Amino acid sequence: MSEPIRLKTPLTDGDVEKLKxxxxxxxxxxxxxxxxxxxxxxxxxxxxxxxxxFDIKGxxxxxxxxxxxKPGHAIGSAGPTTSGRxxxxxxxLMEIGLKGMIGKGMRKKEVIEAxxxxxxxxxxxxxxAGALLAKSVKKAQIVAYEDLGPxxxxxxxxVDFPAIVVNDTKGNDLYQQGMAQYAR
Amino acid sequence: xxxxxxKQITEVVRKLCIDSNYYLTEDVLKALDxxxxxxxxxxxxxxxxxxxENVRIARTEQVAICQDTGLAVLFVxxxxxxHVVGGNFNEAIHEGVRQGYKDGYLRKSSxxxxxxxxxxxxxxxxxxxxxxxxxxxxxxxxxxxxxxxxMSTVIMLSPSEGIEGVKNRVVEWVKQxxxxxxxxxxxxxxxxxxxxxxxxxxKKALLRPLGQKNPDPQLAAMEExxxxxxxxxxxxxxxxxxxxxxxxxxxEMIPCHIASFPMAVNLNCHAHRHQEAVI
Numbered sequence: 001m002s003e004p005i006r007l008k009t010p011l012t013d014g015d016v017e018k019l020k021x022x023x024x025x026x027x028x029x030x031x032x033x034x035x036x037x038x039x040x041x042x043x044x045x046x047x048x049x050x051x052x053x054f055d056i057k058g059x060x061x062x063x064x065x066x067x068x069x070k071p072g073h074a075i076g077s078a079g080p081t082t083s084g085r086x087x088x089x090x091x092x093l094m095e096i097g098l099k100g101m102i103g104k105g106m107r108k109k110e111v112i113e114a115x116x117x118x119x120x121x122x123x124x125x126x127x128x129a130g131a132l133l134a135k136s137v138k139k140a141q142i143v144a145y146e147d148l149g150p151x152x153x154x155x156x157x158x159v160d161f162p163a164i165v166v167n168d169t170k171g172n173d174l175y176q177q178g179m180a181q182y183a184r
Numbered sequence: 185x186x187x188x189x190x191k192q193i194t195e196v197v198r199k200l201c202i203d204s205n206y207y208l209t210e211d212v213l214k215a216l217d218x219x220x221x222x223x224x225x226x227x228x229x230x231x232x233x234x235x236x237e238n239v240r241i242a243r244t245e246q247v248a249i250c251q252d253t254g255l256a257v258l259f260v261x262x263x264x265x266x267h268v269v270g271g272n273f274n275e276a277i278h279e280g281v282r283q284g285y286k287d288g289y290l291r292k293s294s295x296x297x298x299x300x301x302x303x304x305x306x307x308x309x310x311x312x313x314x315x316x317x318x319x320x321x322x323x324x325x326x327x328x329x330x331x332x333x334x335m336s337t338v339i340m341l342s343p344s345e346g347i348e349g350v351k352n353r354v355v356e357w358v359k360q361x362x363x364x365x366x367x368x369x370x371x372x373x374x375x376x377x378x379x380x381x382x383x384x385x386x387k388k389a390l391l392r393p394l395g396q397k398n399p400d401p402q403l404a405a406m407e408e409x410x411x412x413x414x415x416x417x418x419x420x421x422x423x424x425x426x427x428x429x430x431x432x433x434x435x436e437m438i439p440c441h442i443a444s445f446p447m448a449v450n451l452n453c454h455a456h457r458h459q460e461a462v463i
Contacts, residue, residue, distance in 0.1 A: 037300055066289040067251040076289055077248040078254075082364050084333045089414035104422065105331070105364035126231055126422055127331065128455040130251040132238035149302045150291050160233075164227065164424065175363050178425020182225060182239075183418030 004162070010058030011099040013119045019165045021172035025123065027161040031060040031102070035081055038145055039089035046092060053144035053153065056093060060100035060123075065150035066140070067130065075140040075156070077130030080104040083122070087111050093120040102163055104131055105162040116171050122175075123163035136161040186263075186319040188463055189404040190271030193321065196461050197280025197309075200325035201256055202288035204247045204459040211393040212456045215431040219368055219421075228316035228426030232368075235421075242377055248256040250455045253415055254327030256281045256309040259391065263318035264322035274311060293330065311383065312384065323328040324391060324457035332451045335361040338383050341445040350447050351373055351406065353461040355413045357449045358430070362425020366453035370394065371414065376440040393457060398435055406434045429458070 002024065007015060009029030019025070032054060034042070049134055062082050067076030083103030088102060091114035099120050106129035115122060123131055139157040146152050166174040208216075216239070220232035241250040258277060267278070274288055285306040292306040337357055341349055354373055358453075361369075374385030397404040410433040420426020431454065440446060 022455070046229050064250060065291060065293075067248045067253060068289045070247060070289045073247070076291070077242070077251040081252065082334065082366065099295040100371050104366065106362050106423070124363070124422060125423070126234045126238075127410075128250045129234045131232055131242040131245065131247050131249060147290070149304065149394075150293070166424075173421050174425075178227070178420060178423070179362075179396070179418045181418065181426075182420055182425045182427060184416040 009060055011060065012058065016099050016119055016121045017169050018120050018171070020094050021165050021167045021174040021177060025163050025165065027163060028159050029059065031156050031158055031161070032143070033060050033064050033066070033156060034061045035063055035065050035151045037151040038153050038183065039086050041145060043089045043092050046096070052157065057097035058099050060102060061093070061098060062156065063101065063103035066134070066154070066176045069140070073134070075134050075137045077110045078123045078134045078137055079130030080127050083107055090114065107167060112167050112171060112173065115167050116169055119169050121165055122167040124166045125161070125163045131162070157163040185265055185267040187267050187269050188321060189269055189274065190276035192463060193268070193273065193276040194280040194283065196323065197258070197277050198284040198287065198327040200323060200461055201281055201284025201290065201327070202461050204325050204327050204457045205253045205288060205290050206216070206242055206246055207343070207459070208249065208455070208457065209459070210378065211395055211418060213239070215394040216454065219428040222286040222363045223421065223427035223428050225237055225420055225424070227424045227427065228421040231323060231421035234417050242257070248288070248290055248455065250453070251291055252293065252329035252331065253285065254329045255294060255307060257326045257387070258309055258311050258326040259326070259330050259388070260311060260313045261316045261322040261457040262313060263320045264315050265319035266321055276413050277309055277311055278307045281307050293373065318419060321463040322460065324458055324460040326391065329455070331451060334449045335365040336386070336448070338379060338446065338448045339441055340379065341447055343445040345445065347406065350411060351413070353447060354433070354449055358451070359419070360413050361451060362419055365451040366455070367423055368421050368428045368431045368454050369453040370456050371410070371430050372411070372452065373435040374450070375406055375435065376438040377446060378441070378444070379432055381438065382446040383450070385436045385438055386450035388434040390450060390452050394432040394456070398411040400437070403435045405438060407435050
């Protein structure tokens with residue numbers, strides 16, 4: 001196994017272009033949470049020509065709806081949700097500067113094409129490992145849509161958050177590659 | 185008649201909500217150990233290690249294994265010699281869910297289907313009630329996450345498709361689900377009954393302990409074959425490629441109408457959560 005690549009947010013085109021499907025990464029810096037309800041609101045704002053509640057340029061959105069934090073914890077259990085539900089919204093966000101998405105599960109062809117076009121990557125974190133992944137989150141703060149409860153947009157400060165590159169800027173797909181390698 | 189106070193039901197359900205989200209049962213832990221040993225993919229092995237470490241953290245720190253603490257699905261066997269006093273039976277269960285999800289710091293994931301507005305207390309619970317002999321109440325609580333539940337289906341087959349038809353549909357279904365339901369998964373298959381009963385049968389199949397075969401030799405053989413075929417898909421842990429796509433395939437069968445051949449597949453993730461209690 002290769003050593004993980006350390007990524008610091010915000011990301012540049014150069015940062016993401018050197019990543020390839022199958023690379024393990026450790027992310028440090030600020031990332032933002034968002035699920036489908038928040039994505040819908042973000043893209044509605046864009047349609048209306050209004051500013052987003054945070055600067056999306058170079059950022060990573062983590063598809064997660066965390067469990068409530070116990071006293072003394074920065075966040076509750078916080079593993080990835082199924083990314084496909086964000087497919088309808090992701091290309092638009094990449095177009096305006098989103099560089100990374102963390103989730104689990106397959107992306108549509110249009111989203112993979114948008115990653116090539118706008119230079120962005122899709123990373124998978126281990127679904128169902130929410131207690132483990134929460135350990136990498138040092139601080140969580142709601143920045144928008146508190147009314148959405150677990151679906152509000154949070155600004156997370158993470159240190160060495162572990163993920164693996166599924167879709168890179170060249171159109172490679174680790175899910176396809178991995179399955180082909182082990183299918184009998 | 186034996187009297188059981190509704191408050192006692194609430195307290196038991198409250199605890200089941202918390203325990204089922206913090207702890208996995210022994211059979212699941214064993215299946216994860218065995219899966220890790222059999223996994224050949226280095227990334228897949230690493231995923232198994234993360235899953236096991238995650239389970240350890242959840243247990244020792246008393247936090248949810250997965251942030252998706254699910255809708256609370258309950259299978260209740262109510263003894264016909266029990267008389268529930270001091271409140272409404274269903275409401276006692278909903279109140280237990282309300283308290284458990286609040287006190288356990290569990291995520292509230294229940295919402296209005298159209299507006300998506302959260303009910304904020306994870307109610308209503310999904311309650312499947314059956315009346316049985318005796319003076320006890322048995323409650324099995326299985327929190328069900330959305331990711332795996334979304335990857336489930338009911339198919340009304342033509343009887344001419346036979347057992348091979350069912351097997352092929354199961355394998356095709358798991359293949360198209362791919363990485364979405366958080367593999368390594370548990371596959372629950374229901375065969376027979378009616379449209380609604382077959383879905384419930386597939387869900388009940390998930391409750392059978394992992395490693396315990398169906399007592400019907402034909403179904404036991406079908407489970408074994410399906411597990412091999414599903415694992416030969418190569419999807420692997422988290423869909424990143426590998427030998428272990430499923431920890432188990434459990435099949436349950438009930439009679440159906442002479443014109444019908446219903447089947448259902450209900451998938452569950454590796455956070456294969458359920459706990460039970462008897463009052």
